Amino acid sequence: MRTSRGLWALSGLLAGLAGLAVSHVAAMWLTNREAPLYAVADGIIRLTPGPIVRFAIDQLGTRNKPLLLTGIVVVLMILFLVAGAQARRHWLRSVLVFSVLAAVAAAAVLAQPGGGPFDLVPVALALMTWLVGVAVLTGPLVDLPAPVEAVAPTEGDVGTGVVDGPRAGHARRAFLFRAGMVALVATSGTLLANVVSRGRRRVEEARRLLRLPLTQPVVDPRWRVEDPPEGATGWLTPNNDFYRIHTAVVAPTVDAAEWRLRIHGLVDQEVELSLNDLLALDVVEEWITLNCVSNPIGGPLIGNARWTGVRTADVLALAGVHPDADAVLQTSHEGWNCGTPLRVLTDERNSLLAFGMNGQPLPIDHGYPVRTITPGLYGYVSACKWVVDWEVTRFADFTAYWTHRGWAERGPVKMASRIDAPRDGQAVAAGRVRVGGMAWFQHTGLAAVEVQLDSGAWTRTELAEVPSADTWVQWATTLDLEPGDHLLRVRAIAESGEVQTSVAAEVAPDGATGHHVIQFSAREEV
Numbered sequence: 001m002r003t004s005r006g007l008w009a010l011s012g013l014l015a016g017l018a019g020l021a022v023s024h025v026a027a028m029w030l031t032n033r034e035a036p037l038y039a040v041a042d043g044i045i046r047l048t049p050g051p052i053v054r055f056a057i058d059q060l061g062t063r064n065k066p067l068l069l070t071g072i073v074v075v076l077m078i079l080f081l082v083a084g085a086q087a088r089r090h091w092l093r094s095v096l097v098f099s100v101l102a103a104v105a106a107a108a109v110l111a112q113p114g115g116g117p118f119d120l121v122p123v124a125l126a127l128m129t130w131l132v133g134v135a136v137l138t139g140p141l142v143d144l145p146a147p148v149e150a151v152a153p154t155e156g157d158v159g160t161g162v163v164d165g166p167r168a169g170h171a172r173r174a175f176l177f178r179a180g181m182v183a184l185v186a187t188s189g190t191l192l193a194n195v196v197s198r199g200r201r202r203v204e205e206a207r208r209l210l211r212l213p214l215t216q217p218v219v220d221p222r223w224r225v226e227d228p229p230e231g232a233t234g235w236l237t238p239n240n241d242f243y244r245i246h247t248a249v250v251a252p253t254v255d256a257a258e259w260r261l262r263i264h265g266l267v268d269q270e271v272e273l274s275l276n277d278l279l280a281l282d283v284v285e286e287w288i289t290l291n292c293v294s295n296p297i298g299g300p301l302i303g304n305a306r307w308t309g310v311r312t313a314d315v316l317a318l319a320g321v322h323p324d325a326d327a328v329l330q331t332s333h334e335g336w337n338c339g340t341p342l343r344v345l346t347d348e349r350n351s352l353l354a355f356g357m358n359g360q361p362l363p364i365d366h367g368y369p370v371r372t373i374t375p376g377l378y379g380y381v382s383a384c385k386w387v388v389d390w391e392v393t394r395f396a397d398f399t400a401y402w403t404h405r406g407w408a409e410r411g412p413v414k415m416a417s418r419i420d421a422p423r424d425g426q427a428v429a430a431g432r433v434r435v436g437g438m439a440w441f442q443h444t445g446l447a448a449v450e451v452q453l454d455s456g457a458w459t460r461t462e463l464a465e466v467p468s469a470d471t472w473v474q475w476a477t478t479l480d481l482e483p484g485d486h487l488l489r490v491r492a493i494a495e496s497g498e499v500q501t502s503v504a505a506e507v508a509p510d511g512a513t514g515h516h517v518i519q520f521s522a523r524e525e526v
């Protein structure tokens with residue numbers, strides 16, 4: 001071993017990882033929150049400009065958070081190595097690095113919604129582990145000779161004579177033993193953190209046991225096209241396949257028994273409702289298709305489910321809404337918010353406070369125990385998950401999470417259609433081929449879907465029936481394909497006669513427009 005510099009850095013890394021593990025376990029046991037690491041990730045997202053967050057969601061989909069967390073861990077590991085290496089020059093230097101990291105974590109933890117001094121305990125324990133860990137690990141290293149290049153061998157210098165003497169060997173063995181111990185603490189801590197009941201598991205368990213008036217959804221065969229093409233999208237989106245969009249790094253875990261919705265602002269009387277209060281109202285079941293404003297043309301950020309809940313109109317009636325109000329500012333448990341037109345929440349449509357999704361209690365990631373779901377509006381202005389607060393107010397008096405970041409104040413869904421089969425770039429056999437997909441214009445309704453093959457005429461497709469205008473529509477048709485490359489385009493036509501525009505618009509600020517076009521090839525059968 002020519003130099004002990006690597007061992008100093010390694011000491012920092014091991015102590016650092018052990019501290020992370022300790023903070024993880026402490027957070028789960030003491031505060032019933034996710035580890036401070038997640039608070040830091042949350043903080044980074046909150047401080048990042050909206051367009052960049054949107055871009056990340058668009059580019060990476062649901063992988064954006066694991067990637068962010070991985071990025072943070074990589075940066076931390078580098079800083080841990082630096083802290084260890086700095087300790088070799090003076091122990092105070094590593095104290096400084098670790099203290100700065102702890103301060104950042106402390107700030108992030110306190111900035112969490114509902115964050116308090118008690119949430120600092122895991123951070124303090126991590127800092128202690130870091131400092132003690134580095135001291136314990138580097139103790140034996142002090143006895144190792146300095147790196148060779150640092151000690152120029154001069155005549156009569158006995159210092160270089162002990163490079164691999166018995167003292168050094170002993171020091172190295174002592175270091176390895178202690179490193180092993182610290183590594184053990186780090187690994188068992190991490191394992192323990194995953195084993196001990198996390199807040200999520202606890203709520204997951206309660207969710208499983210929760211008894212709600214739910215029935216299993218039944219898809220009427222008429223809502224599916226006959227003879228669907230291979231690769232067609234199912235009309236009902238199973239909960240596990242339903243797209244998920246939220247700004248929170250870790251979905252909030254809300255206790256259904258403690259859940260309350262507070263309604264205040266421009267109302268006759270403030271009310272606070274529990275889940276049982278909701279269940280005392282008329283419970284309804286509605287098929288509603290939900291989509292994201294940042295779904296690009298042909299994209300996957302849309303799903304169709306049968307939601308169980310109570311009408312938002314009935315709930316607002318309990319509070320009595322003032323005539324000068326035009327909006328409800330909805331806020332979720334973790335602080336995200338959106339502004340929804342009061343008219344949409346109180347008109348004839350089945351805008352719901354939902355607690356059931358496809359016959360199951362709402363999954364945690366989809367807003368357990370209660371969320372809003374509003375036919376005809378994009379999610380970012382209406383579908384507040386983990387909703388806990390409704391302020392009846394006026395659009396002129398606030399901006400919400402996404403409107404503050406430049407997205408449109410109103411988000412009615414735009415007419416759209418999508419080709420699901422064949423896929424873009426796919427090769428199919430020439431001759432008669434079934435093609436199909438989905439089209440939607442929630443709460444307005446579609447009259448037809450047409451396709452255009454290459455530069456041919458627009459032709460009508462077969463449409464399945466729908467239970468209401470609030471869901472997507474399945475379409476299919478048979479094409480007669482010559483061998484070679486083809487382009488297929490789709491467009492929808494509303495009940496009003498309006499034709500889906502071919503003019504392309506970006507998703508920002510209020511939803512994409514344009515026709516979905518795919519390119520595919522037909523091959524001569526061999």
Ligand SMILES: Nc1nc2c(c(=O)[nH]1)N[C@H]1C(S)=C(S)[C@@H](COP(=O)(O)O)O[C@H]1N2
Pocket residue numbers: 242243244245246247248290291292293332333336365366367378379380383384385386
């Ligand atoms: N609390 C909370 N609710 C939220 C969001 C969020 O970031 N936080 N995102 C909204 C957006 S942009 C969409 S498209 C829908 C997505 O709902 P889903 O994840 O159940 O598909 O939730 C909406 N409700």
Ligand SMILES: [Mo]
Pocket residue numbers: 245291292293294378379380
């Ligand atoms: Mo969205």
